[in-house]
Amino acid sequence: MTLSEIANGKLAPRTGIRLDNISKRYGDHLVIDDVSLNVEPGTVTALIGPSGAGKSTFLRCINLLERPDSGTIQVDHHTIEPGKVINAKDLAALRRTVGMVFQSFNLFPHMSALKNISFPQQKVLGRSKEEADERAMQLLERVGLKDKAHQHPGRCSGGQQQRIAIARALALDPSIMLFDEPTSALDPEVGLEVLAVMRELADDGMTMIVVTHEMQFARDVSDTLVVMADCRIIEQGDPRAIMSDPQEDRTRRFLRAVLER
Amino acid sequence: MNWLIEWAGYLPQLMSGLGVSLMIAGVSIVAGYPLGLVLSVMVQHRNLAVRTLGLAVVEIGRGAPALVILYLFYYGLPKFGIAFESITAACLALIWNSAAYSSEIMRAGMQSVARGQHEASAALGLSRGHTFFRVIMPQGMRSAIPGLMGVAIQMFQGTSLAYAIAVPELMKSAYNIGSQDFNYLQIFALAGICYAAISMPATWITVYFEKRLARHA
Numbered sequence: 001m002t003l004s005e006i007a008n009g010k011l012a013p014r015t016g017i018r019l020d021n022i023s024k025r026y027g028d029h030l031v032i033d034d035v036s037l038n039v040e041p042g043t044v045t046a047l048i049g050p051s052g053a054g055k056s057t058f059l060r061c062i063n064l065l066e067r068p069d070s071g072t073i074q075v076d077h078h079t080i081e082p083g084k085v086i087n088a089k090d091l092a093a094l095r096r097t098v099g100m101v102f103q104s105f106n107l108f109p110h111m112s113a114l115k116n117i118s119f120p121q122q123k124v125l126g127r128s129k130e131e132a133d134e135r136a137m138q139l140l141e142r143v144g145l146k147d148k149a150h151q152h153p154g155r156c157s158g159g160q161q162q163r164i165a166i167a168r169a170l171a172l173d174p175s176i177m178l179f180d181e182p183t184s185a186l187d188p189e190v191g192l193e194v195l196a197v198m199r200e201l202a203d204d205g206m207t208m209i210v211v212t213h214e215m216q217f218a219r220d221v222s223d224t225l226v227v228m229a230d231c232r233i234i235e236q237g238d239p240r241a242i243m244s245d246p247q248e249d250r251t252r253r254f255l256r257a258v259l260e261r
Numbered sequence: 262m263n264w265l266i267e268w269a270g271y272l273p274q275l276m277s278g279l280g281v282s283l284m285i286a287g288v289s290i291v292a293g294y295p296l297g298l299v300l301s302v303m304v305q306h307r308n309l310a311v312r313t314l315g316l317a318v319v320e321i322g323r324g325a326p327a328l329v330i331l332y333l334f335y336y337g338l339p340k341f342g343i344a345f346e347s348i349t350a351a352c353l354a355l356i357w358n359s360a361a362y363s364s365e366i367m368r369a370g371m372q373s374v375a376r377g378q379h380e381a382s383a384a385l386g387l388s389r390g391h392t393f394f395r396v397i398m399p400q401g402m403r404s405a406i407p408g409l410m411g412v413a414i415q416m417f418q419g420t421s422l423a424y425a426i427a428v429p430e431l432m433k434s435a436y437n438i439g440s441q442d443f444n445y446l447q448i449f450a451l452a453g454i455c456y457a458a459i460s461m462p463a464t465w466i467t468v469y470f471e472k473r474l475a476r477h478a
Binding site (some may be wrong): 063065092095096098099100102104106107108109110119120123124168169172 | 375377378380381383384385386387388391395396399400403
């Protein structure tokens, strides 16, 4: 079985997401300037750009960890207007549809790997403990960490923790996965094992939005490359085309800096 | 060596006083900490009325000297027809004191939990209640343990205040013995040693826990 089949019990209902005119400011400081992005079901979007461009903030706006000041988010027949009052039902639906993986893993340190994956299923989806544990074990096995099931995160390496975190998010049957620099806190070699899991997920047809500095991954795995700089999207399209022939000077400078390193 | 024999003669009476002190400290901790937990949840509550009530109880408990609260319970409340025995009044006053102090330590512990834990919980779709009680509180309480042990030691030493309302605790016992033969210096030194004999090892244990927790953080 593939990762997403295990996650969903059956093949995931493929869902895309559409963001229109998202803006966000902290006080006088504009961090997202009227950004729109349409992500087709089953595609991988890589979000790259210099630090401070607003990539992570934009990603966090998608599941409303950051509340945009204006714009609309459309996912799975739900339209959310973050500038207005968001009702709890829409927020819950959004968070249920969208899974997230963080740079710093954010596993629950007081729970075993198994419990980390099992506990949210019980509370959010109302699964029985047996069912949730079984699902958790399947996912742990799939990410190669069955033997870590009863270890606490503190006893796992960074790469292992990140794979547990991916399993935790998948266990809730998301149809869209957000990755916020999932390998940036990891050694290059350790990062590879996390990228391998993400690659597999992409092959299964999971809709993914990935903020990353991994250019190889962005080129090989993503369907759409989005370049952000200065709070806006400055270029988007086919990753190979953009990397070999960027249209914007700002993109060219950024790519030269990361590729010629 | 004469004084050693004298000390040995004082000990039985002092020990019964020490027992009462430990009992009051125990009650103030066993009843005070759960109350402190409730207060720490109240002061973090979204509802303004709940938060204000929690804050009022905590700030009075921390702001007023324990002796003042003790007197209020013992001498003040009878005005309203509520009279306590001295030992009950002492327990109630110190429960308030320990609840107030422990609640602030628990609150600080919970607020020190990394922001990523809140974010991960939110991203997973956990409710506020589940996030608080299953994710934040267990971690916050863990980092509060050394502080809570410190408050426990303070509470034990604070039981000496009950002397002021004639509870037969350690200080009172020492005073009674001293007033028989006016040998105050020796008897209070011995009482001090009794307090230290409990407090110092307790402090060492606290330090040990601090180090242990820092290592596993």
